[in-house]
Amino acid sequence: MRPFAYERPDRIADAVAILAEAGDRARLLAGGTDLIIRLRDGTVRPDVVVDVKRIADLDAGIRESDGRLVIGGRAVMTDIAAHPVVRRVLTGLAEAASVVGSAQIRNRATLAGNIGNASPAADTVPALLVHDATVVVQGVDGQRRIPIDEVFVRSGVTTIRHDELITAIELPLPDDPSGSAHQRRTRRRGHDLASVTVACVIGRDGVTRLSYGSVGPRPLLRSDERGVLADRGRPDDERRAVLDALFTDAAPSASSMRASPEYRLAMLRVLGWRAVETALARRGEAAA
């Protein structure tokens, strides 16, 4: 691995000051499960690595505040997947966090890192999109609150500036019983990157929010406001047509080695249907 300077600030303000000064020569180190691979293979060559794990005002916890769940910028997948409120109310996110990498990866990988890397295949991002997350970032000019759908540009590119640090991810806790689910397709069971990811939330009002990743440069969020998908009284053909219409912007790359575009599009429809049906069943249980 190419040598670099190592900084371990203990305040957010110090961290963003280092980032502002070093510009694109600095890289943030949170869980390191992506960064250290890239440091080793030379695809990123920073002069300075800024470790965020000793920042006292950067939370590693998960807490409820004013009807929202606040996930700290240092919180790891293991803790998110195990958190009782996440599992009960934001089930799609709990499922997504529970399939990231392996146990070893989930013990280190942070939700903030999964967002910041902006991989089209990021397991948690479709779940964050359907659960209407807000990404809180802090830079030298102060704090910004960015709706998650406005964060992603394309693979590896976000609207988060170089001097900004993700300090928290906030998710509204719905008053009404809703149901959510996460689905993904991998080449093999166990530890693998996703070829297709889908997440879905269905509210009591019948609105379905559905998001999908690994089938284009960034995960997309779509919705069925008319309640057709959520209405089991309607014929399956009609519901499936509505579902298919949500996938018209899926544009999987032909150059990816994990799966062909045709396979991804076919699996997208299968997993989308499963996600909707699972979310509906869970909404029923939540209301009961």
Next chain:
Amino acid sequence: MTPARVAVAATVNGRARAFEVEAHHTLLESLRDDLGLTGTKECCLVGECGACTVLVDGRSVDSCLMLAVEADGATIETVEGLAGRAGLSAVQAAFLDTGAAQCGFCIPGQLMSAVALLADTPHPSRAEIEEGLAGNLCRCAGYEQIFEAVERAADAVAPARARTAEPRVDVAAIPDAKVAPQ
């Protein structure tokens, strides 16, 4: 750039250790090259095979994906720390009993993942064992013996309760879950 050397103080297998590392060295490199703990194996270096698994503050991690400087202040356990004065630990003994080690290269990592799993879930189901050890590959494909060893170790350490039927993370409820059919 001149490599920056950073002081690290950590508890390794119950012993307080102070050492200097280069900032761009991984915990895996430091354990093997600075501390001489070569039980932890280097293999894929991308966090897929789990041969380098150690426990950091009680949690399993791939030591190839962690800088040595990040271990400052941490409690590290490696395979060398498993056996006590009385002999092998229950998990190690179970691995021997079932013939889980073939070539043996993956076994230190498998053992550390098994220890982490059993600390968290004393009575794991087969699905929980498979999920808990999903980050540890065995090229000899001795998975059956490895899973059986974890079950035996669980029974040996805490035989009073039956194993739980369902995985802790409820992936079994998902049609496409990565849990094996029983």
